[in-house]
Amino acid sequence: MQIDFSIIPDTSLPEAPFVIYGAGNIGRTIINVLSTKNIPVAAWLDRRAGLPEYCGITPIIPEDADDNIKHLPVIVAVFSPPAECGFSVIKKYLYGLGFSQIYSFEHVFQAGLLGFDLTFMWMAAPAFFRQHKNEIISAEQLFRDEKSRDLFARQINLRLGAGLNILLAPDPPEQQYFDSGIHNLPLQDGFIFADIGAYTGDTIASIIAHKLTPGTIIALEPDQKNFAALQEFVESSTLNNMCHLHMAGAGENNGVAGFACGCNDASHIEAGAQDTIKIIAFDELFSDVPFDFIKMDIEGGEQAALLGMKKIIATRKPALAISLYHHPEDIFSIPLFLKQLNPDYSFYLRNYGEHAMETVLYAINQ
DSSP states (O other): OOOOTTOOOOOOOOOSOEEEEOOSHHHHHHHHHHHHTTOOEEEEEOSSTTOOOBTTBOOBOGGGOOHHHHTSEEEEOOOOSSGGGOHHHHHHHHHHTTOOEEEEHHHHHHTTTTOTTOOBTTBOOHHHHHHTHHHHHHHHTTBOSHHHHHHHHHHHHHHHTOOGGGSOOOOOGGGTTSOTTSTTOOOOTTOEEEEESOTTTHHHHHHHHTTOOOSEEEEEOOOHHHHHHHHHHHHTSTTGGGEEEEOOEEOSSSEEEEEEOSOGGGOEEOTTOSEEEEEEOHHHHSTTOOOSEEEEOOTTOHHHHHHTTHHHHHHTOOEEEEEOOSSTTHHHHHHHHHHHHOTTEEEEEEEOSGGGOSEEEEEEEO
16 A cells, blocks of 8 residues: 555534544543534443433433434544454444444544544644655655555555545454564563553563563553552562562653553653652663663653663664554654664564554564
């Protein structure tokens, strides 16, 4: 597939009122935005029964919706990696119940209903990506294999407005970070691994499942609740003796930062938040550690964390697995930045989730 900067997004939408499917963060965001624009919401749907009211609207299960609701346009406010959150799966389910007009969150966003002052994860106005055409073309040329280049082109075309059908099925999620299709990952016995954004231990569990034998794991998780679960998991695991856990985030400099905590795997650094966390710059604290492999999934903090380990990347040249879907520019700016730090890196791109989520950049020193 080739990148097509001439794509014109489909901005067609029926008239309000709308029905919202999904009572998570995105559903609440859409309700807030529509409320500020005085656009009516006729119903709020979710498969989970008994959810609380929000902005005067109480979610109902789709099976309880009457026929007056089913003929209205439905915005699918779901944007998560599991397969059951895929738009095609949800659309088939709602069609089966008699709903007739179903639109993805991506379609509604690119149609401008939410306003282009808002960005969400990798999404921005299609014009944003056209403005960065030269950088996108430069980044595309960095990828070593055809699968990576094809995936990159499909994801850029999606951002330009091609629609979700442009995406292929994700790779198996159990392959994430330790993908057998990525050649020369340094997973030899005794490898030194950094798990930045360790959550509750899911990546460490994957190391165990893949029967790998690291020598040292340095794991960072800033959310207190997640960190407690991470400690409990590690203490009961076969890798307990080689894990060094830090309740901290990674950034450009040592210090503290505001933090939106209690969001499970979506807890993140947020300027002005009431809670704060410790921030570690890897170049300042771990400059003597000969890392073989660094994994990073920190909800939008990747750019700052990479700035905080520039010396390690330039001198140690560890393999990297970096999430590329938290900001619109990440998919092209992070590969270009890493190539400047280490011209010997070869780059691979893989996707393990629906909606272009769980897209990972692998940088391997050659």
